[in-house]
Amino acid sequence: MKLTLNVWRQKNGGAPGAFKTYEAPHVSPDMSFLEMLDVVNEDLILRGEDPIAFDHDCREGICGMCSLMINGAAHGPVRGVTACQLHMRSFSDGDTITIEPWRAAPFPIIKDLATDRSAFDRIIQSGGFISASTGSAPDANAVQVPKNFADLAMDAAACIGCGACVAACPNASAMLFAGAKIAHLGFLPQGQAERSQRAINMVSQMDAEGFGSCTNIGECSAVCPKEISLDVIARMNRDLIGASLKGVEPTGVVAVPAK
């Protein structure tokens, strides 16, 4: 396959960026999207140019590092996959592909296609955990979880925190991410004690990070590589309204570094 790539190049967060065009003449349809970029980079290095920086790690769709806006769609044209699991057979010979980084003020660009997604880490830090002294490992079935709740918790826990939801959202809202994390622990018995505090803290942190507000469009769920449902947002709203009316105040808001 012969492809033309339109890639966003930006030296760092402070420098202006622009699209640059690259030819990719020898692309195998069996390559993953990231392998295709590797090949382009090899060529750039041989020519003494700066290779395209992009985030990646496991390359098997479970780490949440890859983060490419491909032809205006987060993770590209195929539903339910990350960019690393997207294969070049999803494109046609002679295509021009536009590749951009995630686009949201709370995700500043580090370089080229790599963005700083620490905002998500701080949302988790503010309440996305269970604090209980566990002692030695308990028996596997000491705390019983009904199968349907276990399934729902697992569906929400499938979120890999890649940020595609924010990138796809016209409001750059992080509510699908925050909702998934709140729902994942809220469905389990171990998560009940801190359920109200968790909702208040994580939503406060999300607002403090400067993410937008949900208008229930659903682009997030449509691009989510783990196909997280909008239900988690409704659940987060329910948890937050309940927690607020109970008088729970935010406690764990983490300082947002200046950008």
Added chain:
Amino acid sequence: MTGVLTLYRSSIGKKVIMAVTGVVLVGFLIVHMYGNTKMFYGPQVFNDYAAGLRDLGHPIFGHEHLLWVMRVLLLASVVGHIWSATVLTMQSQKSAYARGVTKVKRYEKKQRRTGYAAYTMRFGGVVIFLFIIFHLLNFTFGVAGYSAGEYIGEQGGVYNAYNNVVRGFSHPLVSGFYILAMLALGLHLFHGVWSAFQTLGLNNEKYTGTWRAVAMLVTAIIILPNIFFPIAVMSGIVHL
């Protein structure tokens, strides 16, 4: 009380304000539509309805008292709805239009994979707001949309609402604008009614189809008759 404040400070709390005020306004729209169907019973019934609104709740409420309570509630809902929408839109645009140092608003047009209605909420809201202003100037105050002498105000406790509606909708431009505004309102309601359930946390995968159907039904109940009123006047079904 602090709980309400915590809720109000969060983005979701402002969405709750939008949902609750939206529910109030949808209730008003249904009653308003129902009241207008009285135009099909002739001038007497319609004008009595206009006069009767002033004596709503009589004899417990005095003349126009309950009407003013409802007007204040509606005005507060409109203000709350627009205010929360404005604050949330500003927050979202700050997040989404990450110009950074590039001065480029967006790199590339984002692909849309969802329906049209959700994308028209803000623009549609502005259209609806402008429509409400025109609607009040038109039928309530009679200062816009009429030729000289067509609008007849209150005459000693007698209202001429029927005359005003028929003469008002006889202008094709006025009727056209009403119909267009109702289509905008239809899109707004179709997404808005479902959104209210989602925002108030009453939605999940099991019920989302039901709430979509409810949204479609509410939209149809409000919009179809409202579009039919100007058509009925222009086609002569309702006449002086």
